[in-house]
Amino acid sequence: MALEKNDIKLGLVPLIDAAPLIVAKEKGFFEEQGLNVTLSVEASWASIRDKVAAGLLDAAHMLAPMPIAATAGIDGVGVPMMTALSLNLNGNAIAVSQSLYWRLQLDELTPISVGERLKRVLEADRAAGAPPRVFAHVFPFSPHHYELRYWLAGCDIDPDRDLQLVVIPPPQMVRALRDGSIDGFCVGAPWGAVAQAAGIGRVVLNKYQIWNNSPEKVLGVTRAWAEAHPQTHLALIAALIRAAQWLDQPANRSEAARLIVEGHYVEATPETVHESLAVGAPGKPENAGLVFHAGAATFPWVSHALWFVGQMRRWNQLPPGIDGDALARASYRPDLYRAAAAQFGMPCPAVDLKSEGQHTGIHTLSPDHTIELGADRFFDGAGYSPS
Template identity: 50%
Template sequence: MDNAQETAVGNGIEKPRLTLGFIPLTDCAPLVIALEKGYFRRHGLDVTLSRQPSWAAIRDKVATGLLDGAHMLAPMPIATTLGLGGVRKATIAPMSLDLNGNAVTVSNALYRRLTAVAGVEPAQRPVSARCLRRLLDRDGEVLRFATVFPFSSHNYLLRHWLACAGVDPDRHVGMTVIPPPQMPRCLAAGEISGYCAGEPWNARAVAQGIGRVLITGHEIWNNSPEKVLGVNQDWAEHHPNTLRALLMALLEAAQWLDRPENRPEAAALLANPDYVGVPAEILQMSMTGSFQYAAGEPAVSLPDFNVFHRYAATFPWRSHALWFLTQMLRWGQIAEPLDLHAVAARVYRPDLYREAATALGLPCPSGDYKREGIHAAPWTLDTGTSSLVMGPDLFCDGIAFDPADPIAYLAGFGLHRLRVRLDDLRREGNPP
């Protein structure tokens, strides 16, 4: 019996052999590092990582038990629990995997048209979608943009950014879904005018000279949640010790990842064809915080493009779940009234996270919710026994989100797509 097996037996691990799914993106790094640096084995787990072709495949295989868990889009466990998108399976997110990590990239042809109508405005940082609105008003056409999945931070951040400038994401922009690795090819072929995707697929388009980044996700919502670990609720209930060991391994991997001196090695590991499979120098554009918006332009320093551990990046805030629920309502994806806080509490599980963090002696937030959009600079969160340095959390529209009253936040937007009456939502117990 080797050390990993002894650890598994000693910790009462119910299922030491696991298969975890991932999409080839920079932010699958916690899973890759936990495997390559031995953190899974340290906690008694024998893990196989399974590269998947799409987010729909991830959802379906976790729901049916073909995968024990997966690297998931942060809103995906919510959507799957609610049965949105055709698959209903109670799914939980006991851990966040990262903050930020995505961007909006457009074709060179579209960028030239934007500069023709708006001058230097498209090169300003952060850029407003007003330049896109001016082009649309002039030409009256519908542009085609892609996101990675209907229930994704990419979809909601892109829509939020467009709507801030009066661009209707469904009337002015034809929204489609394309798996992230296919987006640069579709952009080059003229099948889409732009996309919102995670790294390295924005850097890939820049390196190939086929597109340029307009704005990063961090500039739309500073330190927004991006991916989570997702597992079936019944799987978690039948394998509590396995899940705790899995969380502990991923927490240690996240700590390793956020040491700057480790980022080049992480990029080299991710470059392996079994993982992301693009050159390490492209992966390093976001991983080392030296990012190019366009080919030929000097790199700019974006140290928070990929955040894996600092700013409590691994904590599954229920306030993040609530914000995603408001967006599902805002854009007509939810058709029935529901108790938003109850859904957030069912899906995002900081209680499970705290068990693993406590076992490792790591500090973690004492509360499950925090206001978003109120900090323009780093700030300190008092956990009761220690403090955590947190990052800025502003939205590009300057509007704050108070999780105590998500309906008031929702009421502040144009709600012609809302399929549920606000009064019906309030009757469901919102706010508490």
């Protein structure tokens, strides 16, 4: 079927997990689908949101909760958005300044041990009359924000009383840590590694340690754009699934790093970009590093959307009276994913929901036992059921 639109402008923020968009462009996967794609590197998530809402971008690399917040009308713009494709799992890091790192006197880098030491430092600061420590995340509606709060609260640290949380765009995080305006941050690769390599900060935790194989970025579009361009939308999804499959082949990670560096999509040293893509064992769903396709990583689980809705409620972002289930299902569209995947016979989950926190390694999901999923533990041992 003919595409409604061939010339497409996609936005991305300079992060390693934008790799599916970059690979689909540079390796010709978009072209195979009849798409002529221009990639636009944007300075912040607010810029991505505003330009997609205004139609200046057709679609974009987005934080997984952004379409939910947009559809709920709580993001300051209120243009309903949706996703039918997850771009990756894992990838974030929590880093602290060198001075705070030495104050923590860490014996091991686990969520519980780091949290206990941080709580001790914060209590000592308060007793001395010092101002609250400042930690940054990238956007009010972001996995970074919610996993940071989830970890802090799970370690008996009140993120609204014991700390000051601020928003800083990813490329500016390292500078803010260097100039002392923040004490720590949660940000996507490669910026934690950049801070550590420059001797500005130390990475103390990663996203996988807080919630194994948790969702991170998605392909986001407005609902109106998707309805006006259904075949173009499916073509975008299909091309990005192909790119994700390619990325999770271990032999391709080095080439992906070269494409990111040579295209100047992320202004970091080649060594840092290569390191960010080389973490773990690509192609295996138990990988603690960036996963792009293995373990149904590209599937837009409605249960993931429901978890984010729950965090929005927990932290008083979502007004009462909003139907959380309807919001999640309007924002995450696995039906469209299945339609795109069917074009090349790729198996995908037959259900939209799954539980979290119950699996320590590879497992399969009933009723389809052909798809392997990775570990999904939360650091505090909690379980999550979308029901």
